[in-house]
Amino acid sequence: MKDDQTTAEAFAKSWTHLPTGSIYTFEQFEDWFAPITQKDIEGKSVLELGCGNGSLLVHLTKWNPSQITGVDLGPSTEAALKNMRQTGYRNYSIIRADLTEFSGSTFDVVYSIGVLHHLKHPTKGFESLIANAKPGGRFHCWVYAREGNDIIIRIVDPIRRITSRLPWILTKYLIAAPLAALYFVYAKSLQKMRAIKSLHQAPLFEYSLWIAQRPFSFFHHVAFDQLVAPRTAYIDKPTVQSWLTHPGVAPESSYIVFRNGNSWKFGGRVR
Numbered sequence: 001m002k003d004d005q006t007t008a009e010a011f012a013k014s015w016t017h018l019p020t021g022s023i024y025t026f027e028q029f030e031d032w033f034a035p036i037t038q039k040d041i042e043g044k045s046v047l048e049l050g051c052g053n054g055s056l057l058v059h060l061t062k063w064n065p066s067q068i069t070g071v072d073l074g075p076s077t078e079a080a081l082k083n084m085r086q087t088g089y090r091n092y093s094i095i096r097a098d099l100t101e102f103s104g105s106t107f108d109v110v111y112s113i114g115v116l117h118h119l120k121h122p123t124k125g126f127e128s129l130i131a132n133a134k135p136g137g138r139f140h141c142w143v144y145a146r147e148g149n150d151i152i153i154r155i156v157d158p159i160r161r162i163t164s165r166l167p168w169i170l171t172k173y174l175i176a177a178p179l180a181a182l183y184f185v186y187a188k189s190l191q192k193m194r195a196i197k198s199l200h201q202a203p204l205f206e207y208s209l210w211i212a213q214r215p216f217s218f219f220h221h222v223a224f225d226q227l228v229a230p231r232t233a234y235i236d237k238p239t240v241q242s243w244l245t246h247p248g249v250a251p252e253s254s255y256i257v258f259r260n261g262n263s264w265k266f267g268g269r270v271r
Contacts, residue, residue, distance in 0.1 A: 050115030054080030
């Protein structure tokens with residue numbers, strides 16, 4: 001899809017200008033995957049839809065899956081290949097393809113972290129997870145929530161409409177960097193004063209405590225990632241619930257977790 005191709009290429013400008021290896025810590029990886037743990041992955045075939053530079057796949061290798069496949073529409077697949085080569089893990093494939101149309105052999109576990117909300121048709125992305133999982137297999141997603149992100153929608157989105165059209169290097173260093181610095185000070189201040197109960201109502205309080213544990217370089221990466229994206233949707237809980245009524249989802253297998261006060265983790269099993 002032309003619109004998703006534009007988005008994938010924009011994100012590649014973010015993901016291919018990073019140091020080698022994963023941008024995330026192993027603790028972050030575990031947090032995004034929970035309630036899925038190593039016992040759910042070990043010895044299983046796993047597919048990531050929207051793998052970027054392979055930052056999650058790098059950590060996934062430590063859980064000893066039998067086989068890994070990563071799919072992404074952008075040229076960040078080249079960085080993913082480079083990062084996977086350095087892990088020593090051998091049984092993997094990195095494929096450049098549209099995740100909404102991808103159809104490989106079915107997998108034991110299919111996941112998509114931070115991708116569906118950037119698609120022109122997020123529902124098609126979700127349906128691809130179901131289509132690529134084996135009967136009885138697991139699927140798992142993480143998306144930005146509509147709930148808890150009012151300040152991002154009101155302030156960041158209008159800026160994004162401009163910065164997503166600018167040369168990436170200008171966006172990264174002249175716009176994302178100073179905005180990240182301001183948010184860095186805000187998050188670190190909330191972290192120091194988190195015992196003050198009245199501050200618990202501050203915008204992005206839970207998320208700020210989470211990201212305050214990270215270095216400034218991670219703040220900068222997140223800010224650039226936000227501002228380079230041509231499209232971002234914020235998914236509300238009713239939408240997530242409607243996806244989980246898909247006829248391919250096994251009854252009573254699904255779960256929804258509100259993460260850090262501004263995002264949804266959800267998943268289940270396929271019939």
